[in-house]
Amino acid sequence: MSSLRAKIQDVFNEPACEQNRGKDVKARKKGCSKPLTPGAAAGGCAFDGAKIVLQPITDVAHLIHAPLACEGNSWDNRGAASSGPTLWRTSFTTDLSELDVVMGQSERKLFKAIREIQEAYGPPAIFVYATCVTALIGDDIEAVCKRAAEKFGLPVVPVNAPGFVGSKNLGNKLAGEALLEHVIGTVEPDDAGRYDINILGEFNLSGEFWLVKPLLDRLGIRVRACIPGDARYLDIACAHRARAAMMVCSTALINLARKMEQRWDIPFFEGSFYGITDTSEALRQISQLLVKKGADPEILGRTEALIAEEEAIAWKKLAAYRPRLEGKRVLLNTGGVKSWSVVHALMEIGIEIVGTSVKKSTVEDKERIKQILKDDNHMFEQMAPRELYAMLSEHKADIMLSGGRTQFIALKAKTPWLDINQERQHPYAGYDGMVELVRQIDLAIHNPIWRQVLEPAPWDCQPAVRDELPSTKSETPTLHVVQEFAGTTADDFGEC
Structure with missing residues (x-):
């Protein structure tokens, strides 16, 4: 138990965390x-x-x-x-x-x-x-x-x-x-190369990493280990021989990235594969780190050529959705890297962000959101279910992107909803993933079911009868009501 306590204190004292460095010694021991x-x-x-x-x-x-x-x-x-x-x-x-x-x-x-x-x-x-x-x-x-x-x-x-x-x-x-x-460092690979990288904090949810890996393969970059998404034990054991690393979710594995840099001189950066611009920037930074570690500088030119080709294809596909989604309002109730990367991705096609949760976001994540949205008025640390429901029922957002825990709030408010968290059924990473995300948002918003559920129920439609109905206190009104309605037509009834 003493060794576990020491590990916990070591994790709390994380030098790579900007928020942690700003605390005094006493506050740092309490962790986040x-x-x-x-x-x-x-x-x-x-x-x-x-x-x-x-x-x-x-x-x-x-x-x-x-x-x-x-x-x-x-x-x-x-x-x-x-x-x-x-x-x-x-x-x-x-x-x-x-x-x-x-x-x-x-x-x-x-x-x-x-x-x-x-x-x-x-x-x-x-x-x-x-x-x-x-x-x-x-x-x-x-x-x-x-x-x-x-x-x-x-x-x-x-x-x-x-x-x-x-x-x-x-x-x-x-x-x-x-x-x-x-595990890491327990096996020495016999095929280490100048273009080997690690991807840290990528979980391959719904196979998302499989949309990104082909891009790296085309550049001749080998993923020595993706930790933990679709990983193999031997790959992780050899991960210490990579030349560079990309951190996808710093809140989960920042300590792993920092200590691998200290022990084996593997530089890392934090990036995102959500959205066209962020995917392109991630590919650029990977290539730049590899060049600094001894790779041939010609990879920089090949990276730019690949980015130009893939961006042109993606923007062409997204052009069909822009007229249907431009100006639509999205409420994003998630956290971590998605709190800023998905925001940036959606704004690229003209979607308005009315709010984004920063409950699980780091200080760096929050700063990125401020830079993207130009202010912090659209950020909320935590929104109670009652507040979420009020916001959606008042039609302040056209769709909510969140996890399964809050889907029923949106459904109760009769608002379109799309799963963006770990239970999702579609991959949203990379260029193709961005197109899929926009397609799913379009399908959700324009689903005809929402027009139907917003209409009053048939039993709430009250008929407008020309003459006043007789009192129901006597035993004969039923016959009178039948006679009253016998000669009516459709024009005699009101509309819902």
């Missing part, structure tokens, strides 16, 4: 995480954050050392995709019971589970996750993993991020620490 809500489900704890970062490593067996509910609540909560191995889709848990805890059998059960996975699946590595229960009872998963690695002859990586230590974001960083300590 808000206190957890007791009883909060998946999506808020450190264990969930660690699993989000590591589970997309597709050929690894992920073993959760916990009661069954921990794995049940966290499994498959992100839409990462794999181009090959499917082992990561199999749930492994030690399924601890009260008897295991009382009788002190949990460590023995963990060792047995590692052996069973090794014999049945033969993975290149096994990741073992500590949880609240196993950390509280004092299980030494690092010792068990070390013994199992020696016994079975494969890497067994302890991920010491029990849920109670902090938020999901802290768990992201603790997962990066586990990779640094036990």
Whole structure:
């Protein structure tokens, strides 16, 4: 537990974070995480954050050392995709019971589970996750993993991020620490080249990275490791021989990027693959970093030629949507890198941003938003569901882009909604992804269902009868009403 405490303090003291550097020593030790809500489900704890970062490593067996509910609540909560191995889709848990805890059998059960996975699946590595229960009872998963690695002859990586230590974001960083300590640098590649890069903080949601990788392939740039999207264990183990790195989500893995630069001299920058301009700028910066590290400067010219070609194709496709979407108002209720990168992407085609959430954004993210929107009046830290509903029901936005948690607010307000978070079904990265994003927004806004649901219901349409209906207090009005309506026509009724 003392080693875990030291790791947490080290993560809180992040020199690469502008906000962290501005704090005094006492405030820095508290970190950036808000206190957890007791009883909060998946999506808020450190264990969930660690699993989000590591589970997309597709050929690894992920073993959760916990009661069954921990794995049940966290499994498959992100839409990462794999181009090959499917082992990561199999749930492994030690399924601890009260008897295991009382009788002190949990460590023995963990060792047995590692052996069973090794014999049945033969993975290149096994990741073992500590949880609240196993950390509280004092299980030494690092010792068990070390013994199992020696016994079975494969890497067994302890991920010491029990849920109670902090938020999901802290768990992201603790997962990066586990990779640094036990995985990266453990294998020396025999094919290292001058055009090798790492992509950090890219999760390949809905296969987004597959829209970007062909662009890098055309430039002769090899992705040594994409961490964690569609990753392989061996690729990550060799990631220390890359020449440069791009950080996609700094809130998750900034500590990993900084320490890899310190240990192996791998320079990095933070960029985005959302939007035409940001995708082009990311390709430029990758090429420039590689040239600084010894690559042939001719790659700069090839990069500009590729950008010009791809931008022309993308703008030609987007031209058909501009008349239909120009001036439409979008409310963006997300966070992190999407809080500024998607804003920039949408404004490129004439869409107006009426508000964007910065709940999970860094100081740098907020500064980018200010530069893009020219002010901070459209930024909100957190908007209560009641306020979101009021804004949408008053038609201050034509569509809301958010995650699944707030979709029903938009639907209740009878406003178009599009999923932009990890559960989304369509990839939005790169040039083709930008076209797909605009296409989905167009489909959502112009869906004829919204015109229908905004019309009054048929039972709310009151007929306008020429003569006053008789009183309903007597027993004969029913007959009188029938006689009254017998000679009417359609012209005698009012409209809704």
